Amino acid sequence: MLSEKSTSEGQARQKSARTRSLRVVNEHFEPIFNASWASAVLLRQYRVLELFSPRDIDTQTPHARDELYLIASGSAVLNRDGERLAASVGDVLFVPKGMAHRFDTFSADFSTWVLFFGPE
Numbered sequence: 001m002l003s004e005k006s007t008s009e010g011q012a013r014q015k016s017a018r019t020r021s022l023r024v025v026n027e028h029f030e031p032i033f034n035a036s037w038a039s040a041v042l043l044r045q046y047r048v049l050e051l052f053s054p055r056d057i058d059t060q061t062p063h064a065r066d067e068l069y070l071i072a073s074g075s076a077v078l079n080r081d082g083e084r085l086a087a088s089v090g091d092v093l094f095v096p097k098g099m100a101h102r103f104d105t106f107s108a109d110f111s112t113w114v115l116f117f118g119p120e
Helices: 004-033
Strands: 040-044 047-052 066-073 075-080 083-088 092-095 101-106 111-117
Touching: 066 075, 066 083, 075 092
Parallel strands: none
Antiparallel strands: 040 047, 047 111, 066 092, 066 111, 075 083, 075 101
8 A cells, every 4th residue: 555655756757747848839839829929720621720628518529530628727637538537737638520529517617628629
Protein backbone atom coordinates (compact mmCIF):
# COMPACT_ATOMS: atom_id res chain seq x y z
CA MET A 1 0.00 0.00 0.00
CA LEU A 2 1.31 3.43 -0.89
CA SER A 3 2.00 5.89 1.86
CA GLU A 4 0.33 9.29 1.86
CA LYS A 5 3.72 10.85 1.12
CA SER A 6 4.28 8.69 -2.02
CA THR A 7 0.74 9.36 -3.22
CA SER A 8 1.21 13.08 -2.66
CA GLU A 9 4.57 13.06 -4.48
CA GLY A 10 3.05 11.12 -7.38
CA GLN A 11 0.19 13.60 -7.67
CA ALA A 12 2.64 16.51 -7.61
CA ARG A 13 4.68 14.89 -10.44
CA GLN A 14 1.52 14.36 -12.52
CA LYS A 15 0.45 17.98 -12.00
CA SER A 16 3.93 19.22 -12.95
CA ALA A 17 3.98 17.07 -16.12
CA ARG A 18 0.50 18.26 -17.10
CA THR A 19 1.57 21.89 -16.55
CA ARG A 20 4.69 21.39 -18.71
CA SER A 21 2.63 19.72 -21.46
CA LEU A 22 0.07 22.51 -21.46
CA ARG A 23 2.85 25.13 -21.57
CA VAL A 24 4.36 23.48 -24.66
CA VAL A 25 0.94 23.30 -26.36
CA ASN A 26 0.16 26.93 -25.44
CA GLU A 27 3.52 28.13 -26.79
CA HIS A 28 2.91 26.31 -30.07
CA PHE A 29 -0.70 27.46 -30.52
CA GLU A 30 -0.46 30.84 -28.77
CA PRO A 31 -1.24 32.88 -31.91
CA ILE A 32 -4.44 30.88 -32.40
CA PHE A 33 -5.47 30.77 -28.71
CA ASN A 34 -4.98 34.53 -28.39
CA ALA A 35 -7.17 35.34 -31.40
CA SER A 36 -10.08 36.37 -29.19
CA TRP A 37 -11.93 37.89 -32.16
CA ALA A 38 -12.60 34.45 -33.64
CA SER A 39 -13.92 31.22 -32.18
CA ALA A 40 -13.13 29.20 -35.30
CA VAL A 41 -10.00 29.27 -37.45
CA LEU A 42 -9.66 27.58 -40.82
CA LEU A 43 -6.27 25.85 -40.68
CA ARG A 44 -6.20 24.10 -44.10
CA GLN A 45 -8.65 22.53 -46.48
CA TYR A 46 -9.57 19.68 -44.10
CA ARG A 47 -8.81 21.19 -40.67
CA VAL A 48 -10.94 23.46 -38.50
CA LEU A 49 -10.26 24.57 -34.93
CA GLU A 50 -13.14 25.67 -32.70
CA LEU A 51 -13.58 26.57 -29.04
CA PHE A 52 -16.47 24.49 -27.67
CA SER A 53 -18.18 25.43 -24.38
CA PRO A 54 -21.37 23.43 -23.79
CA ARG A 55 -23.90 24.82 -21.34
CA ASP A 56 -26.29 22.61 -19.32
CA ILE A 57 -26.24 19.70 -21.81
CA ASP A 58 -23.99 18.56 -24.65
CA THR A 59 -26.12 17.71 -27.68
CA GLN A 60 -23.33 16.62 -30.02
CA THR A 61 -24.01 13.99 -32.66
CA PRO A 62 -21.38 11.96 -34.57
CA HIS A 63 -19.28 14.07 -36.93
CA ALA A 64 -18.04 13.46 -40.46
CA ARG A 65 -14.39 14.11 -39.49
CA ASP A 66 -11.99 12.85 -36.83
CA GLU A 67 -11.71 15.11 -33.77
CA LEU A 68 -9.08 16.01 -31.19
CA TYR A 69 -10.23 17.76 -28.03
CA LEU A 70 -7.69 19.83 -26.06
CA ILE A 71 -9.23 20.74 -22.70
CA ALA A 72 -8.72 24.49 -22.20
CA SER A 73 -10.48 25.03 -18.86
CA GLY A 74 -12.45 23.12 -16.25
CA SER A 75 -13.04 19.38 -16.29
CA ALA A 76 -15.44 16.93 -17.90
CA VAL A 77 -16.28 13.29 -18.54
CA LEU A 78 -16.42 12.33 -22.22
CA ASN A 79 -18.73 9.45 -23.11
CA ARG A 80 -17.11 7.97 -26.23
CA ASP A 81 -19.36 5.21 -27.54
CA GLY A 82 -19.97 3.94 -23.99
CA GLU A 83 -16.38 4.45 -22.76
CA ARG A 84 -16.20 7.19 -20.10
CA LEU A 85 -13.01 9.28 -20.06
CA ALA A 86 -12.32 11.87 -17.34
CA ALA A 87 -10.44 14.93 -18.60
CA SER A 88 -9.14 18.23 -17.26
CA VAL A 89 -6.98 21.15 -18.41
CA GLY A 90 -4.24 20.06 -20.81
CA ASP A 91 -5.68 16.62 -21.60
CA VAL A 92 -6.12 15.62 -25.23
CA LEU A 93 -8.90 13.23 -26.33
CA PHE A 94 -9.44 11.60 -29.74
CA VAL A 95 -12.82 10.71 -31.28
CA PRO A 96 -12.85 8.99 -34.69
CA LYS A 97 -15.32 10.20 -37.30
CA GLY A 98 -18.79 8.70 -37.03
CA MET A 99 -18.42 7.66 -33.36
CA ALA A 100 -21.20 8.61 -30.91
CA HIS A 101 -19.82 10.89 -28.18
CA ARG A 102 -20.72 13.71 -25.81
CA PHE A 103 -19.55 15.27 -22.57
CA ASP A 104 -21.84 13.69 -19.94
CA THR A 105 -20.76 15.90 -17.08
CA PHE A 106 -18.67 19.06 -17.09
CA SER A 107 -17.78 21.91 -14.76
CA ALA A 108 -19.37 25.33 -15.20
CA ASP A 109 -16.06 26.72 -16.54
CA PHE A 110 -15.48 23.85 -19.00
CA SER A 111 -14.26 24.68 -22.49
CA THR A 112 -12.26 22.70 -25.02
CA TRP A 113 -10.52 23.34 -28.30
CA VAL A 114 -11.80 20.95 -30.96
CA LEU A 115 -9.70 20.19 -34.02
CA PHE A 116 -11.69 18.57 -36.84
CA PHE A 117 -9.42 17.00 -39.41
CA GLY A 118 -9.31 14.59 -42.34
CA PRO A 119 -11.67 14.18 -45.25
CA GLU A 120 -15.42 13.90 -44.75
